[in-house]
Amino acid sequence: NAGVMQNPRHLVRRRGQEARLRCSPMKGHSHVYWYRQLPEEGLKFMVYLQKENIIDESGMPKERFSAEFPKEGPSILRIQQVVRGDSAAYFCASSPLTETNTEAFFGQGTRLTVV
Amino acid sequence: AQKITQTQPGMFVQEKEAVTLDCTYDTSDPSYGLFWYKQPSSGEMIFLIYQGSYDQQNATEGRYSLNFQKARKSANLVISASQLGDSAMYFCAMRGGATNKLIFGTGTLLAVQP
Numbered sequence: 001n002a003g004v005m006q007n008p009r010h011l012v013r014r015r016g017q018e019a020r021l022r023c024s025p026m027k028g029h030s031h032v033y034w035y036r037q038l039p040e041e042g043l044k045f046m047v048y049l050q051k052e053n054i055i056d057e058s059g060m061p062k063e064r065f066s067a068e069f070p071k072e073g074p075s076i077l078r079i080q081q082v083v084r085g086d087s088a089a090y091f092c093a094s095s096p097l098t099e100t101n102t103e104a105f106f107g108q109g110t111r112l113t114v115v
Numbered sequence: 116a117q118k119i120t121q122t123q124p125g126m127f128v129q130e131k132e133a134v135t136l137d138c139t140y141d142t143s144d145p146s147y148g149l150f151w152y153k154q155p156s157s158g159e160m161i162f163l164i165y166q167g168s169y170d171q172q173n174a175t176e177g178r179y180s181l182n183f184q185k186a187r188k189s190a191n192l193v194i195s196a197s198q199l200g201d202s203a204m205y206f207c208a209m210r211g212g213a214t215n216k217l218i219f220g221t222g223t224l225l226a227v228q229p
Contacts, residue, residue, distance in 0.1 A: 041221065042222045043206065044219075048217075091160065095217075102148075104162075104217050106152075106159065106160035106162075108158065108159055109159070
């Protein structure tokens, strides 16, 4: 059973370009979280998704950021018109359920660098 | 609103000694889960231990134990017999609230010295 797969592992974008980060959850997991980690900082919650449904997007910036988790295929975090401040590690995690006692399993992260 | 607080940015511990990493939380929900994750320098997030809000006993997993004091809203991680490989960033996390989202503290960087 493969773990949570994120790709690409490293992504370099010029200012103004779009960044697309992909996350394939563990088999059987229908819930996905996205987090952002700035250097020397903790994980900031961005969005919590279930297939075809956004459960909680309270951590998502109001502009340029969007996320989806379609019925088929990976979850996508999209950042439009990237700026230098978007440079960070973006982690995806998945869980099979939404219960409080269910841990989330993390991918290796995507390191986005905006130049 | 839920909140997780880790007040120790960094900690040193001698190899083979025990160390306690602090974590306090704030929530008005009666049902929640508390987690600890380890992030080594390679960057991956490794789940360590879980404590449920209704659990009567403190959770233990090998050298990891969770000192859960519900009235004080604290969930400190205790690592016994520290090893050099324990040097990493440690994050406390909580799951609960209306949407059961998982939120993290700012982390504690642990350095184990030989």
